[in-house]
Amino acid sequence: EVQLVESGGGLVQPGGSLRLSCAASGFTFDLYPMTWVRQAPGKGLEWVSRINSGGGTTWYADPVKGRFTTSRDNAKNMLSLQLNSLKTEDTAMYYCVKGDDNDSRGQGTQVTVSS
Numbered sequence: 019e020v021q022l023v024e025s026g027g028g029l030v031q032p033g034g035s036l037r038l039s040c041a042a043s044g045f046t047f048d049l050y051p052m053t054w055v056r057q058a059p060g061k062g063l064e065w066v067s068r069i070n071s072g073g074g075t076t077w078y079a080d081p082v083k084g085r086f087t088t089s090r091d092n093a094k095n096m097l098s099l100q101l102n103s104l105k106t107e108d109t110a111m112y113y114c115v116k117g118d119d120n121d122s123r124g125q126g127t128q129v130t131v132s133s
Contacts, residue, residue: 019044020042020043020044020045020116020122021042021043021044021124022040022041022042022113022114022115022116022122022123022124023040023041023124023125024038024039024040024112024113024114024124024125024126024127025038025039025040025041025127026038026039026127027112027127027128027129027130028128028129028130029130029132030104030129030130030131031104031131031132031133032104032105032106032131032132032133033103033104034104034131035100035101035102035103035104036100036101036104036129037098037099037100037101038054038098038099038100038101038112038127038129039096039097039098040052040054040096040097040098040099040114040124041095041096042095042096042097042114042116043095045116047092047095048071048072048092049071050071050116050117051068051069051070051071051117052068052069052088052090052097052114052115052116052117053065053066053067053068053069053114053115053116053117053118054066054067054068054088054097054099054112054113054114054115055112055113055115055120055123056108056110056111056112056113056129057110057111057113057126058107058109058110059109059110063113063120064079064110065079066078066079066082066086066099066112067079067082067086067088067099068088069088069089069090069097071092072092073089073090073092076088081107082101082108085101085102085103085104086099086100086101086102087099087100087102088100097114099112099114101129104129104131105131106131106132107131108129108131109129109130109131109132110128110129111126111127111128111129112126112127112128112129113126
C-alpha cells in the first residue's frame with residue numbers, strides 16, 4: 019500500500035522559508051518520479067514541482083520557479099521541498115504525489131504565509 023506522509027509546514031512571515039518533507043513507503047521509491055502539488059483554500063489542486071526518479075532533473079511551476087527547490091534521498095525514501103522567499107499566495111496545503119497519481123497523496127502539510 020502506497021503511503022506518503024508530509025511534514026514540515028507551519029506559519030511563516032512573507033519572505034521566510036520552510037522545508038517540507040515527504041516520507042514514502044509501500045512502493046519502490048527510486049523507480050518513480052515524484053511530484054509536489056498544493057491546494058489553496060477554495061481552489062483546486064495546483065502542480066508545484068516534479069523530480070525524476072534519479073533526482074537529477076527537476077521542473078517547477080512558473081509561480082514558484084527560482085524560489086522553491088525539490089530534492090530526494092532515494093536511500094531514505096524521502097522527498098523534500100525547500101520553500102524560500104515565501105509569499106502570501108503560497109498559503110496552501112502541500113502534498114507529495116507518487117508520479118502523476120494525485121490520489122496517492124497523503125494528509126498534507128499546511129503552509130501559511132502571513133504577517
